[in-house]
Amino acid sequence: MARAEEITKLVHQQGGRMTRQRRLVMEVLASLDTHPTAQELYELVRERVPTISPATVYRNLKLLHDLGCVLELDYGPGPTRYDATVTDHCHARCTRCGRVVDVPVVDVADAATAAAAMSDWLITGCRVELYGLCPKCRDANNRKTQPEGAR
Amino acid sequence: MARAEEITKLVHQQGGRMTRQRRLVMEVLASLDTHPTAQELYELVRERVPTISPATVYRNLKLLHDLGCVLELDYGPGPTRYDATVTDHCHARCTRCGRVVDVPVVDVADAATAAAAMSDWLITGCRVELYGLCPKCRDANNRKTQPEGAR
DNA sequence: ATAGATGCAAAAACTTTGCGAAGCC
């Protein structure tokens, strides 16, 4: 099954609808390997649907992220970047220009090796973040009660 | 040599001055293991220097970061969090409340092992970002010319 | 004495939200 149909089905499962705008946000993102920001994506989609608003792009990116169809790369300064490739890989971000490129890795443990292999980049560091639920939140199964500090 | 003196020396080397505000931002951050946001740090420092402004806290955090004395944890949604521990370690961030805790690792390759060891957390994922200079920026040694997309 | 830092306030950068109109199923 094509990726587009797959995502359409996922959207329908959630009671959502596949609008022209939503499809385009998805398609344009998938056609790029540049990990665009929401603003950049907005500019690109606007070439095809001139009336689209930034809010729609943000809303659709969030929805597609919630469905697990896009990655949010909110590392580093500046705006969040998006990635339609959700299979395991990590990223290299330029500390000067903000450019982000893919680094294929099979496993997190390969990250150090990957760094060594990026010979055309000057790798100066590597950051790792594990994520999940802390003990308090894991135990607090009531989703209504957000612990202090939540957003 | 004490950490405080070490940092003071670094600041002086850059032609900077160790003001009351700067020292406090540093000291308060170092006294916490909660990885506060700039706002939280501002509130805490304000207890000791009631006239300090948020701008000063931001400016000092940026300077200390440039000196390599604090880490910026700008993972995830919401404001950037700061960390005075710059020795190698990684972080676990709660996807519900935003809490960030330290996870000591000797090497990036240990990340997967660390995940397994965080038995009181419910780890659902792990992200890795390498950083450094991309080929274009590495070659462009003229710091005046920022490539497109830079910030 | 003087370059660098501060405090204030305004602005910038990025993202979310409210609401009435329009469109998908």
Add this chain to the structure above:
DNA sequence: GGCTTCGCAAAGTTTTTGCATCTAT
């Protein structure tokens, strides 16, 4: 037809900047 999504505009959140004043060296 009904509920979702859209476009617009306004507001929210986080961070940066301009400028006159102050201060560490």
